Amino acid sequence: MIKKILIANRGEIAVRIIRACKELGITSAAIYSEADFGSLHTILADESYLIGPAQSSLSYLNKEKTIKLAKEIDADAIHPGYGFLSENSEFIKMVEESGITFIGPSSKSVEMMGSKTAARKLMQTHNVPIVPGTTEPVKTFSEGLDYAKEIGFPVLLKASAGGGGKGMRKVFSENEFQSAFESTKREALKAFGNDEVYIEKLIENPKHIEVQVIADKFGNYRHLFERECSIQRRHQKIIEESPSIFLNDKTRKSITEAAINAAKACDYFNAGTIEFLMDQNKKFYFLEMNTRLQVEHPVTELVTGIDLVREQIMIASGEKISFKQNEIKQNGYAIECRIYAEDSTQGFLPSTGKLKFYREPSGPNVRVDSGVMNESEISIHYDPMISKLICWGKTREEAINRSIRALDEYFIGGVNTNISFLNFILKSNEFTEGNHNINLIEQKLLKEYENNSDKNIFTDDELAAALLAAHLKSSFKLKTQTESYSSNKWREQLYE
Numbered sequence: 259m260i261k262k263i264l265i266a267n268r269g270e271i272a273v274r275i276i277r278a279c280k281e282l283g284i285t286s287a288a289i290y291s292e293a294d295f296g297s298l299h300t301i302l303a304d305e306s307y308l309i310g311p312a313q314s315s316l317s318y319l320n321k322e323k324t325i326k327l328a329k330e331i332d333a334d335a336i337h338p339g340y341g342f343l344s345e346n347s348e349f350i351k352m353v354e355e356s357g358i359t360f361i362g363p364s365s366k367s368v369e370m371m372g373s374k375t376a377a378r379k380l381m382q383t384h385n386v387p388i389v390p391g392t393t394e395p396v397k398t399f400s401e402g403l404d405y406a407k408e409i410g411f412p413v414l415l416k417a418s419a420g421g422g423g424k425g426m427r428k429v430f431s432e433n434e435f436q437s438a439f440e441s442t443k444r445e446a447l448k449a450f451g452n453d454e455v456y457i458e459k460l461i462e463n464p465k466h467i468e469v470q471v472i473a474d475k476f477g478n479y480r481h482l483f484e485r486e487c488s489i490q491r492r493h494q495k496i497i498e499e500s501p502s503i504f505l506n507d508k509t510r511k512s513i514t515e516a517a518i519n520a521a522k523a524c525d526y527f528n529a530g531t532i533e534f535l536m537d538q539n540k541k542f543y544f545l546e547m548n549t550r551l552q553v554e555h556p557v558t559e560l561v562t563g564i565d566l567v568r569e570q571i572m573i574a575s576g577e578k579i580s581f582k583q584n585e586i587k588q589n590g591y592a593i594e595c596r597i598y599a600e601d602s603t604q605g606f607l608p609s610t611g612k613l614k615f616y617r618e619p620s621g622p623n624v625r626v627d628s629g630v631m632n633e634s635e636i637s638i639h640y641d642p643m644i645s646k647l648i649c650w651g652k653t654r655e656e657a658i659n660r661s662i663r664a665l666d667e668y669f670i671g672g673v674n675t676n677i678s679f680l681n682f683i684l685k686s687n688e689f690t691e692g693n694h695n696i697n698l699i700e701q702k703l704l705k706e707y708e709n710n711s712d713k714n715i716f717t718d719d720e721l722a723a724a725l726l727a728a729h730l731k732s733s734f735k736l737k738t739q740t741e742s743y744s745s746n747k748w749r750e751q752l753y754e
């Protein structure tokens with residue numbers, strides 16, 4: 259059994275992993291950069307070690323230092339969280355060779371899914387539907403053009419080494435093809451050091467649906483159903499939920515079967531996610547596999563009752579999965595809102611600073627996963643995500659209303675946040691009806707939000723924080739001390 263885990267990450271996911279360690283009686287060892295001295299994950303962990311300067315490349319991305327530290331402190335496993343080194347097959351190989359247990363898949367599985375063309379080829383031979391297109395990189399533009407004409411425009415050019423939206427270009431007609439092909443190649447070379455490009459048919463206005471899988475080291479595979487992740491902007495997910503109300507029993511059965519096939523195809527073990535696009539006719543296509551724990555894993559946890567991080571640790575320790583597929587049911591609905599430090603009224607510019615009057619929402623069926631506390635610094639060095647608010651409800655409507663309630667309770671001062679934008683999305687007809695696709699924000703809601711002049715009155719976080727401060731410190735006088743008041747009255751008086 260694993261006795262000590264080095265957590266090669268920071269922020270909310272480091273805190274999440276520390277919690278799982280504590281509940282399993284495992285010693286947790288955090289690492290921190292100079293910028294993260296005193297941060298929440300270093301306080302909650304049993305042990306904390308300085309790994310390097312603020313810059314990620316010198317701290318949380320330093321493979322050698324991370325492994326050296328793990329050996330020095332006698333950690334028997336490393337949990338990489340998400341981002342940073344989590345999908346770096348070279349790092350995973352180094353961990354494997356060091357004799358330390360990697361809490362995640364093998365370096366081989368990660369490598370197999372790293373090349374998008376190789377992954378497509380593998381899926382094709384393992385009963386996983388892929389988007390029509392090439393399974394080999396396209397060598398010349400004329401070869402590509404012939405192929406594009408064959409499958410029909412519009413097509414999407416994608417970098418073989420890409421993923422997560424980087425290195426893609428839409429092509430709508432024959433005459434744009436050559437220049438699009440050449441610039442995609444150039445960009446791919448610059449971004450990934452590899453200029454291989456392939457072609458797919460462009461799926462227009464699809465939904466983004468992914469399936470959570472787990473597998474142990476004995477060839478047992480389970481799926482934990484789907485997550486609907488179509489609410490996104492510039493490849494940054496904003497709201498995720500489970501179940502997807504777009505799926506019926508038949509589609510759910512076939513998409514989860516496809517996901518298990520995908521995991522089997524690369525001899526996967528530990529937790530992983532298979533991403534699909536789904537068109538309006540409920541036809542689905544494999545996009546890519548995320549060979550790590552994902553940001554949005556809590557929605558699956560709330561719906562299935564399974565602790566994914568705990569399962570990851572048990573599987574890495576060499577345990578068999580303890581439940582059968584038919585013992586896992588989807589119970590109710592869960593919605594995750596990602597709280598970002600950004601100014602949604604100023605083109606979503608990142609917002610940095612010290613958190614003031616910070617207070618997280620709570621109450622029945624509300625979960626907040628965060629790595630911050632009051633006075634925490636939101637810096638330019640790392641991801642601007644402050645926290646994740648995950649709400650559960652018996653019905654989808656209940657989960658939505660609870661999310662809105664909890665967002666209203668969230669007090670964040672010191673930085674701008676996207677809380678009012680999240681509220682706006684949750685209240686939109688499109689989201690409520692649930693038939694939205696990946697283009698909803700950019701094609702419709704952003705404009706509506708910008709034209710909505712009321713947006714600052716009730717949701718300005720600075721104001722909310724000032725209200726809380728006033729309330730707490732009683733430094734804010736009501737006109738008459740005996741007057742009963744509503745929260746609106748607080749706001750009105752603050753404006754005077």
Ligand code: MV4
Nearest residue numbers: 389414421422423458459460461466490545696
């Ligand atoms: C696509 C697509 C439409 N057609 N492929 C974006 C990230 C990468 N994982 C693949 N992506 C897409 N691939 C075809 N053939 C549309 C997207 C896409 C997208 C996919 C999932 C979630 C959000 C997205 C936002 C823009 C584009």
